[in-house]
Amino acid sequence: MQLTPLYRRAAGLLSVIMATTANASDWATRSDLDLRPGVTQVSQEVHDLHTTILWIVTAIGLLVFGLILVAMIRHRRSRRPNPSTFHENIVLELLWTIVPFIILIAMAVPATLVLFQLEDSSGSELTVKVTGSRWKWNYEYLTYKDDNQVNLSFYSNIATPVEQRETPVFSAGLFPYGTASDRGGQPAPKKDHNYNLEVDKPLVLPSGIKVRFLITSDDVIHSFWVPDFGGKKDAIPGYVNEMWAKIPEGKEDTYYGQCTELCGKGHAFMPIEVKVVSQDKFDTWLADEKAKAAAAPDLTPFADLKEAMDAGEGVYKANCALCHGNNGEGGIGLKFAGSEFMTDAKHLPEHIDTLINGRNAMPSFKAQLSPRDIAAVVTYERNAFGNDSGDLVQPADVNDHESQ
Template sequence: MKNRHLIWGSLVAALSLPVVAETETMRLNMTQGVTEVSQRVFDLHMTILYICIVIGVVVFGVMFWAIIHHRKSKGAVAASFHESTKVEILWTIIPFAILIVMAIPATNTLLAMEDTSESDLTIQVTGSQWKWHYSYFGEDVEFYSLLATTTAQIENQREKRDNYLLEVDRPLVVPIGKKVRFLITSQDVIHSWWVPDFAVKKDANPGFINEAWTRIDKPGIYRGQCAELCGKDHGFMPIVVIAKPQAEYDQWLQATKIAQQEAYEEEQRLLAMEMSMDELMELGEQVYGTRCAMCHQINGNGIPGAFPGLAGQGVSVDPAKKLEHISVVVHGKSGTAMQAFGPQLSLKQLAAVITYERNAWGNNTGETVQAAEVQAVLNGEEL
């Protein structure tokens, strides 16, 4: 009697699981999402779960029934048979039919997920160690999106905010109700652009372009992460997407274009100016802390065997290698993890961070780097 209660209790729990999973928010269940495709993926997931539960209940139900009603204590004697043609046919046809039932909705959902045709907006997503770059096709708008969580929070020196490690300085902004196509690639190693609410997860492979799309139904802030182990700071590559109504999106787009134009004009004015050492060092320390410290460390000592030190060694302290130092920061270094920061930072930021590296940690070269010098390296005039 006790065994029967345990068996029935297990069956009731198994049958009630999908109902609970669909009516309540479960931390271990799949995200329902905010798009038509993500809802279809969730429904497919629940359908397959139901089928698996039914199969499990039937198989284990028959097994436990046989164990209870054909046990030795009741005088049951095991039958002796094999090579039953009917059983062979039956256990071939039934699984085949189940697979067909599962394959039809799965194929329809997969085809919908891969259909990037007739998009209203195309955005190129480029992953790099360890940030995302977004470029809006036909709009002359592009920017890098970096982790906004501070080093002090990561090192437990300050209280962590609600969206710890899931906040960025510049989120991706898209309009609702529009089909947005993503062209996803990488600048260095394999990354993966993953936003669970959209049911979008695509690998970013160097030299290849993968496509994905979404159409968001309601405004909001949606978060994701890089889902492919891509190096030391893989855990510091969050994704934040803000979906806005069309009118608000248009305002954001126009404001971004104006801001980028103003930034360009400001850089052109900087070419004829000279910043003071104090101004360069102050800005340079900020830029170094957000862009360089994760590899070269905040004290400039680097990580032996992985990232070279800058304190008291290398191009940072050699007066004869000032242009080489600028070139490495601007163009990166082939065959190493050193990225090209020329496309990522403004002339002012580049000049400041190089000046900082040449004068911090006791390097004290006394040399400043100005925007005009950085521009010359960008244009290849130093060669």
């Protein structure tokens, strides 16, 4: 690991503190000191409330600390050898019980009003079901204006390549698989500007209309948070929570968010990317996507093993590496490197079936990967990591299995 020199770090922090304005939507260039005002009207009200409260508590803090400081300076023994002896004052004690109470009421009123707004998701024109799933998000467009059967659904995976994340010195526990010297001298890989924030397929939303999110989960509790939309809601398996956002016209941009409830190993790696576009563009996009979803799957066979392996590597890194390891070394999931399951051809149908239908903790990938992707990744797993089984699976094989 190469450390940035300390003085450059200090300069970096200083520039952060000095920076007061920046492009609101480009989150990654701006390391805020304060809460983001956000882009929706409610998020800005939340921000205003935050600012008010922050000033109130700062004032209280400064009052208390100021009094302590005065006492520490003026009432030290060298200046005041004879202490006073008072130890009660009913008026004072009542005063500092009642005054804070009044301040609290002054804080509670605006808080309650903003809360009412946040909780009111009525009158929405677009409904999106958001499902947290270890460790990706599924977006399902349910209703849009008059259309109650939109039926468009897709998964959204982190797009930051695994290579940018580096390989930890201690891979699974504190006892090293690799050693520090394996990595010695190698510079940390360069990271994208939007490292750990970008996804392969962002959620696309129209500006200018109220969007209702119906948030739930497939497995454990996740939490859906886009700071610019003014809050978060937990995704709870078996229950649906509601949240809403209305992005004003003219604020079409890309917004980022992250999962905020610990959901296991990939908690830090299931970002949210929201592309807000004008309603016209959204209509076109929706029509295109629906057409694509309706089309028959691409079953063009792979020309050779290499083509399948190249395609499969990308699929593997995006979908499998977190549980089964970058190099198939296993972890939460099965170890692939040298596994008999991968090298013995008799397990091939079972292998395909596991991807399609899932098995125990392993989820089904039928809804998120095309037959071509599944064929590629099965081929990859059976030939990478020194498995070299030579098995080549074609999209049609997977498609046959799916339709069985």
